[in-house]
Amino acid sequence: MRTNLRSALLCAALFCACATNTDVKQVESKLEQQKSAADSLGAQLAESRAILEEAKESQKRTEAGIEVALKNQADSKADHDVMVSKVNSLSAGLEENAHYLKTVDDKLKKLEERVRELQILTMESGMAHNQRIESLLAEIRGTAPDARKPIAEKKPEKKPEAKPPAKPEKGKAEEAAKEKPAPKPKAASAEDLYNSAYKNFLRGDYAQAAAEFAEYVKRYPGTDLSDNSQYWIGEAYANQGKLKEAAEAFKMTAKNFPKSTKAPAALWRAAEIFEKFGANEEVRAILAKIRDNYPASYEAALAEEKLKATEGQQ
16 A cells, blocks of 8 residues: 555656656746847847947938038028129129220220321321422423523623524523423412411411411312312311311311212211211211221221111110
């Protein structure tokens, strides 16, 4: 009886021991699984933290980039404002330079006109002096036979045998006089009148110069210097401040001497004077006449440019 009881207790103990080992193993297995899961979660947590830190850094970089962009935008606006200011300053400077260049160009044109006038004056003066010299030489050659005549008449009284008769000598003198006749008084008078007017103009006696040039045109309307005289009447009036009379004199130059080289220059001077009076229609009409009637002249190019400028202002 006791033996059976012991055997039963032993079997029960052994069964309990077996059951406990199995449970322990199961628990240990679960613990391992939980530990593994915990480790996995820890790794995921660490990875998540790393991602979070990276996100924070990225956010910081983005914020920094935004700040830089905003700053650059502000700087760009400031730079843009500065640039606009500089451009405006440059534009104003360019306008001033353009105005200055136009002023210089106008002065150069006036200087060119003055140089051209001086060249014409020099040429006219040279021509006048050459004509005067030729006239004097002609007078000398024409009067030489008469100057020798008294000598030929006196010598036969002293030595009649050494000299030919007076009549043949007189015939030679007459032939020489026919070959080289003395200049006509009118030509010399015209030359003297023109030279006197020209000298008075150079001296600044414009009233006397205008009167003498006008007298020249009246007395000698068909000479090579008639057109020049008419032109210088206008210049003499202009220098006296008589602008209306000057303009009419310049227009008369082109009217009476349309083929003269003085015609386009005279019309241009008339246009300048009418522009001072504000007679814009008259100015445009004169400029068109220069352009159409004298296309090869220097004044035609000036007139074309002036017409374009006035058309742009309308």
